[in-house]
Amino acid sequence: MKRRLLARGGLWLWVWAVLAFLFGPIITIVIFSFDRSNIETLPIRSWTLSWYQVAWHDEQVRQAFVLSIKAACAATVLALLLGSLAAFGVHRARFFGRDTVSLLLVLPIALPGIITGVALNSTFQWAGISLSIWTIIIGHTTFCIVVVYNNVVARLRRTSATLFEASADLGASTSQTFRFVTLPLIATALVSGGLLAFALSFDEVIVTTFTAGAQNTLPIWIFGAIRLGQQLPEVNVVVTAVVVLMLIPIIIAARLTGRDTFSASSTRAPTN
Amino acid sequence: MSQSAVEVREVVKRFGDNVVVNGVSLDILTGEFFTMLGPSGSGKTTLLRMIAGFEAPDAGSIFLQGEDVTARPAHLRPVNTVFQDYALFPHMDVVANVEYGLRVRKVARKERRERAQRALDMVQLKGLESRRPAQLSGGQRQRVALARAIVNEPAVLLLDEPLGALDLKLRQEMQVELKAIQRRVGITFIYVTHDQEEAMAMSDRIAIMNGGVIEQIGAPRDVYEHPATPFVARFIGTSNILDRGGKRWSLRPERLRLSLVDAPPTGDDRAPGQIQDVVYLGMMTRYIVHLDSGADLVVVRTNEGSDALSARHAPGDRVMVSWHERDAVVMDHALI
Numbered sequence: 168m169k170r171r172l173l174a175r176g177g178l179w180l181w182v183w184a185v186l187a188f189l190f191g192p193i194i195t196i197v198i199f200s201f202d203r204s205n206i207e208t209l210p211i212r213s214w215t216l217s218w219y220q221v222a223w224h225d226e227q228v229r230q231a232f233v234l235s236i237k238a239a240c241a242a243t244v245l246a247l248l249l250g251s252l253a254a255f256g257v258h259r260a261r262f263f264g265r266d267t268v269s270l271l272l273v274l275p276i277a278l279p280g281i282i283t284g285v286a287l288n289s290t291f292q293w294a295g296i297s298l299s300i301w302t303i304i305i306g307h308t309t310f311c312i313v314v315v316y317n318n319v320v321a322r323l324r325r326t327s328a329t330l331f332e333a334s335a336d337l338g339a340s341t342s343q344t345f346r347f348v349t350l351p352l353i354a355t356a357l358v359s360g361g362l363l364a365f366a367l368s369f370d371e372v373i374v375t376t377f378t379a380g381a382q383n384t385l386p387i388w389i390f391g392a393i394r395l396g397q398q399l400p401e402v403n404v405v406v407t408a409v410v411v412l413m414l415i416p417i418i419i420a421a422r423l424t425g426r427d428t429f430s431a432s433s434t435r436a437p438t439n
Numbered sequence: 440m441s442q443s444a445v446e447v448r449e450v451v452k453r454f455g456d457n458v459v460v461n462g463v464s465l466d467i468l469t470g471e472f473f474t475m476l477g478p479s480g481s482g483k484t485t486l487l488r489m490i491a492g493f494e495a496p497d498a499g500s501i502f503l504q505g506e507d508v509t510a511r512p513a514h515l516r517p518v519n520t521v522f523q524d525y526a527l528f529p530h531m532d533v534v535a536n537v538e539y540g541l542r543v544r545k546v547a548r549k550e551r552r553e554r555a556q557r558a559l560d561m562v563q564l565k566g567l568e569s570r571r572p573a574q575l576s577g578g579q580r581q582r583v584a585l586a587r588a589i590v591n592e593p594a595v596l597l598l599d600e601p602l603g604a605l606d607l608k609l610r611q612e613m614q615v616e617l618k619a620i621q622r623r624v625g626i627t628f629i630y631v632t633h634d635q636e637e638a639m640a641m642s643d644r645i646a647i648m649n650g651g652v653i654e655q656i657g658a659p660r661d662v663y664e665h666p667a668t669p670f671v672a673r674f675i676g677t678s679n680i681l682d683r684g685g686k687r688w689s690l691r692p693e694r695l696r697l698s699l700v701d702a703p704p705t706g707d708d709r710a711p712g713q714i715q716d717v718v719y720l721g722m723m724t725r726y727i728v729h730l731d732s733g734a735d736l737v738v739v740r741t742n743e744g745s746d747a748l749s750a751r752h753a754p755g756d757r758v759m760v761s762w763h764e765r766d767a768v769v770m771d772h773a774l775i
Contacts, residue, residue, distance in 0.1 A: 333526035335513040337540035351530045
C-alpha cells in the first residue's frame with residue numbers, strides 16, 4: 168500500500184517535471200511580458216501592462232501580424248485544396264508511377280527549409296517575379312500541402328472503399344457521394360491538417376526569409392527584434408499574444424477530435 | 440416483355456491476364472431467390488459486382504428487366520447491394536443509413552421516415568433508430584444493411600456473402616429470416632456464397648461456379664440428386680466419384696448400403712470391399728470402404744436403434760457395398 172502510494176507520487180512528480188520542461192520557457196516569457204524592466208532578472212520588482220500598450224501601437228508589429236495571418240490563411244486554403252485533391256488522385260487512381268508521385272508529394276517536408284527557400288528564390292528571380300506576399304504564400308504552400316495530403320490520404324486509406332460503392336449503389340451521384348459520405352468522413356482530417364498547416368505557416372522563418380520582399384512576417388520580426396536586443400519586452404508580449412491566439416484553434420481541434428474519440432469509446436455493443 | 444429480372448449474356452471479365460469470369464450466361468427470373476455458389480476465386484463475386492455496376496465486363500452484356508444496362512453506372516441501376524462488410528456509413532445513425540437511398544433520390548422527408556420505419560420493422564430493429572453503426576452488434580449491423588437496401592424497393596437485391604461474418608447459430612436464424620423477407624417483399628434476390636448448406640437452405644435455384652464458368656444451374660434438389668460434373672458432386676455435399684464402364688458416376692454416401700459379403704444378392708448394383716475406417720459421429724457413422732477394384736468409397740449410415748448392423752462392422756471386415764441403380768448418376772462431361 169505504502170509502496171503503491173510512493174510509486175504514484177513519483178509518477179506525479181515525473182509528469183510535472185516533463186510539463187515544466189515543456190512549458191517552463193513559455194511561462195517565463197509570459198511572466199516577463201509583465202515586467203517593467205527591460206532587463207530580464209528575477210525577482211520582478213515592478214509589474215506593468217505598458218509593454219502591451221507599446222506592442223499594440225507598434226505599426227511594425229501590426230503589419231507583421233496581419234501579413235502572417237494573411238499568408239497563413241491563404242497558404243492553408245491553397246494547401247487544403249491542392250493537398251486533398253492530390254490525396255484523392257493518388258488514393259483513387261491506379262496509374263504508372265503512382266508511388267513515385269506519392270513520395271514526391273511528401274518530399275518538401277523532408278527537404279531542409281533552406282533548400283526550398285533558395286530554390287524558390289532563384290526560381291522567382293529567374294522568372295522575373297518580384298517578392299511579395301504571394302511569393303511567401305507560394306513558399307508556405309509547398310510544405311503545407313504535405314501535411315494536408317498526409318492527413319487526408321491516411322484517412323482515405325483507413326476508410327473502406329465499399330462505403331463509396333454503397334453510396335453509388337444506393338443511387339447517389341458522384342457529387343452526392345462526395346457531399347454526404349466522402350466529405351464528412353475526411354472532415355476531421357481536413358480540420359487537423361488545416362490547423363497544422365496554419366501553424367506551420369504562421370511560425371515559418373527560413374523559407375520566408377528567402378521569399379519575403381521588404382515586408383516582415385511576425386516570426387521574422389521577432390527574429391530581427393531578438394537579434395537587435397532592444398525590444399525584448401515587446402517580443403515577450405508578442406509571443407504571449409501569439410500563444411493565447413493559438414490556443415483557440417487548438418481547443419477547437421481538440422473538441423472536434425474529442426467528439427470522435429467519445430463516440431468511438433462510448434460503444435456499447437449489445438448482443439441480440 | 441421478358442420474364443427475366445436479370446439476363447447475363449456471354450460476359451467475360453479479366454483482371455490483367457487472369458480471366459475471372461469466362462463467358463457466363465444466366466437468366467434470373469423475377470421474384471426468384473437465386474444463389475451463385477462457388478469457392479473463392481470462382482468469379483461469383485465479380486459477376487455480382489458487374490450486375491451491380493461496380494465492374495464493367497470486358498465482353499458480353501447485362502440486362503435488367505429487359506433493358507441493356509451494361510454501360511450504365513451503378514447509381515442509375517435499379518439494384519441494391521448488401522455488402523459483405525455491410526458498408527454502413529459510420530457517421531450516420533441507423534435511420535440516416537436506411538434513409539440514404541431515398542434522400543439522394545429526393546424523396547420527401549415524411550415519406551422517407553415512413554418507409555424507413557417500415558423497413559426497420561421488417562428487420563426487427565425498432566428502437567435502435569438513433570444508434571451509430573459502431574454501437575450495434577454484428578447481427579444488428581447486418582439487419583441495418585438489409586433494411587437500407589430493401590427500403591428502396593429495388594428490382595433486384597444483390598447479397599454478397601452477407602452472413603459470412605456471423606456465428607453459426609445466428610447465421611442459421613438469418614437464413615430462415617432472409618428467405619421469409621424475400622417471400623414477403625417479392626424482390627428478386629441474387630445471393631453469393633461459398634457455403635453450400637446456406638445455398639441449399641434458401642435458394643429457388645443455384646448456379647454452381649468454378650474457375651469463371653457455371654458448372655450447373657438448377658434447384659437445390661436437382662443439383663444434389665443429379666450433379667452434372669464431378670466438381671458439383673463434390674462441392675454440393677459429399678460424393679463418391681466412380682469410374683465404371685467408361686463413364687463417371689456419382690454416388691451419395693447416404694444412398695449406399697453395407698451388407699455381409701456372403702449375403703444373398705438383391706438385384707442392386709454391388710461391389711465387394713474391405714472396411715478401412717469407422718468414424719462414429721453421433722447421428723451417423725461414416726465408413727471408408729476400400730473396394731477390391733481399387734477405389735475408396737465413403738458410406739454413411741444413420742445410427743437408428745434398430746440398425747444392429749451399424750454396430751457390427753469394424754475395420755478389416757469384408758463387406759458388400761450395394762446401391763439402387765437410380766442412385767448412381769452419370770455425369771455429363773466426365774473430365775478424366
